[in-house]
Amino acid sequence: MGRKKRKRGRIRDRTVIIGLAALALLIGMLYFRNTRQTADVSKPAPIQAAAPIESKKQTQGARTNKKDPLLTLVNGKNPLPKGWKADLVPLEGEHSIDRRAYPGLKKMLEDARAAGLDPLICSSYRTNELQTRLFNEQVKAYQNRGYEKEAAEREAAVWVAVPGTSEHQTGLAADIVSVSNQNLNHSQENTAVQKWLMKNCWKYGFILRYPSDKNSITGIGYEPWHYRYVGKQAAKEIYEQSVCLEEYLRQ
Ligand SMILES: [Zn+2]
Known part of the structure; x- marks a missing residue:
């Protein structure tokens, strides 16, 4: 030894x-x-x-010009810029989207449908009133589950942005689901529509805005249905670098 x-x-x-x-x-x-x-x-x-x-x-x-208005950052810490006016194009139903994002969105949905898929826009541009109503409904849902008001507001903000801080208010975002599964939960990522969109959206100038591994940076939970228009070049770079918009703008 x-x-x-x-x-x-x-x-x-x-x-x-x-x-x-x-x-x-x-x-x-x-x-x-x-x-x-x-x-x-x-x-x-x-x-x-x-x-x-x-x-x-x-x-x-x-x-890329990081000061391009198409790259405007709106999140919990960066409210919608004062005087922001969305120039909108109406879509099916009550929906509308920013004029600059419209051609890309149209082509993306057409190509997805041509591939035999069933994408459906379930949310797009939101006025401040609509955002306020959605946020209050979410707070109420948490309160009904026994949360105190403050805690309910905190939890609600993870899923529905506080009014004035939602990307939907820019007119540059759209929530897209599958007709056959319209639940806004993790099951979306398994639909053929989301698999196709996640793989191809950058080609049309869109990014999956709240990826599963970026919650701590975006402040928003994983949303495999929320797409944001940033323009083709930026979308390509963001996709290739696997970064979220916050990280991309910090570079
Ligand atoms: Zn959304």
Whole structure:
């Protein structure tokens, strides 16, 4: 046993020595790199090396303008901008959507139907009055389940935005469900409609606005039915990077 312990002790010593050596090597390399970088600054940059960096910057700037009104962030901390006026196009039923989002939405629904699916818009533009009514109904539902008013309001806000902070008030959002399943719950994600929309919506300029893993950032629970128009370029980038709108705008 004693010999074994000594042996283990020696192995541990050797590991420590190797670790220290590796650390020293790393520090040395970093030092060397830093000195080289410092030295390079004084030298004029080779033209060929500088050019691609410059052109990359220009492309990035041209790709998305994060101040585009289509990227307006509306959430619990960012209320609808004062004086926001939605320019709307009427849809079936009582629904309407922002004029800029309309062509994309129309084409998305047409293509989904052509693929044999049954998408149905169940919510779109909301006035402040409508948002207030929906929010109050949700608060009442929680109160009926025994919640105190304050707690009921807190819980309700996870599912129905506090009036003035709903994306539906921008006119850029639509809730889309399957005709065969109109329940606004997790079961939506299993419908053929949602599977298709989640995979394809970015091609039409839409994003799934409240993904399952972003609740702590968006402040809204997982909603596999709420789509937001942001324009084709931004939608593509958001989809490819698997980020939510809040994260995308912070970049
Ligand atoms: Zn919604």
